[in-house]
Amino acid sequence: KKNVLIIGAGGVAQVVAHKCAQHNDVLGALYIASRTKSKCDDIIASVHEKGAMKVAGTFEAHALDAKDTSAVADLIRKTGSQIVINVGTPYVNMSVLDACIETGVAYMDTAIHEDPAKICETPPWYANYEWKKREACAKAGVTAILGVGFDPGVVNAYARLAEDQYLDTIESIDIVDINAGSHGKYFATNFDPEINFREFTGTVYSWQGGEWRENRMFEVGKEWDLPVVGKQKAYMSGHDEVHSLANRYPKADVRFWMGFGDHYINVFTVLKSIGLLSEQPVTTAEGLEVVPLKVVKACLPDPASLAPGYTGKTCIGDLVKGTKDGKPAEVFIYNVADHKEAFNEVGSQGISYTAGVPPVAAAILIANGTWDVKKMANVEDLDPKPFISLLNRIGLPTRVKDAEGDRAVDFG
Ligand code: NDP
Known part of the structure; x- marks a missing residue:
């Protein structure tokens, strides 16, 4: 079992939260953190309303500025999280990834990092931010799966x-x-x-x-x-x-x-x-x-x-x-x-649903070792069969x- 920290409390996070709850027997304790804590509370309330928790367990809300790497790292340590599902705004990707590298836990997101000041990056976009951290991930043995929503993902x-x-x-x-x-x-x-x-x-x-x-x-x-x-x-x-x-x-x-x-x-x-x-x-x-x-x-x-x-x-x-x-x-x-x-x-x-179910499938595959590759990967670098098989069973x-x-x- 691996504890999961969900970052962000928007449309996609809502789906991620429900799906994590439905599979909390294979995942561990669940945490959700975002800029506005009340949105995290609402999501947890909706999870309980649907009776989505498969087994009795923790689901806790936290306020977090995900642009602050040390705050993210502190929360990862405090909650004992081993997998971070980052579904906050893409502006926070790099600070969250840095916190995962610092604490040695698995990272994933569903969108490429964006700098709010830039309207369009030069291709290939991943080379501008994410791929620069490839070596750091490999060195720290951190599994980082990039863009694992529906598209990308x-x-x-x-x-x-x-x-x-x-x-x-x-x-x-x-x-x-x-x-x-x-x-x-x-x-x-x-x-x-x-x-x-x-x-x-x-x-x-x-x-x-x-x-x-x-x-x-x-x-x-x-x-x-x-x-x-x-x-x-x-x-x-x-x-x-x-x-x-x-x-x-x-x-x-x-x-x-x-x-x-x-x-x-x-x-x-x-x-x-x-x-x-x-x-x-x-x-x-x-x-x-x-x-x-x-x-x-x-x-x-x-x-x-x-x-x-x-x-x-x-x-x-x-x-x-x-x-x-x-x-x-x-x-x-x-x-x-x-x-x-x-x-x-x-x-x-449906749009949030198609984006939110895949990262939970990826989290399950990391938790059971199948996709725990200890390096940075885009989804096409990984064996697609276990992922697609699992998605068949969990809603997509x-x-x-x-x-x-x-x-x-x-x-x-
Ligand atoms: P939302 O705008 O609904 O949610 C974004 C969340 O991030 C909000 O809860 C927001 O908080 C939070 N946030 C913003 N800044 C910070 C910060 N500094 N610290 C902590 N939390 C912060 O977006 P969606 O749920 O629709 O999308 C989430 C991600 O999924 C995005 O990256 C999006 O691009 C991606 N996506 C991917 C898809 C795919 O198929 N691959 C499809 C759809 C989306 P607050 O509520 O306070 O503003």
């Missing part, structure tokens, strides 16, 4: 599964993320608006023809026809996993596509065009200095509040093309999640569609 495992299981050579990896659900609001983002908008205001990087290509957001669109959600338009977007997969598959084209409706694009374009998505402070006539992006965030619905009325499904997967036995072949490996089912189970919408089943049909992926 499960989609990286899907690429590796295509390599291991279905194809001999890989020529392209297209990751497609479609949310065909409806939250019923005029406009809302599914996770932190600040992070969400930052994702789409920067340069869209893709790895094609053995080099980094640059596009603008919404410049390259394509209609996809996917299982369950049907025909959907998605746009090439910048995304974390392109920056690690391009490293493992340098000969393949690696692209990420995110589905958007025309309404989202209209609202986004207006906000951006009039400067409301800028993180550069402006001063009002009254002498008040404000950051437009922060104001927009304060006005939009809290992503967690979307959960109760959310309906519909998500489909996220990898279309991987290459060759098998010398002939062209392709495979689509995917998951379909349902917003309402997620809400009924853990009180969250994987399916595969290829020339042989559309079926569940099951390793028995």
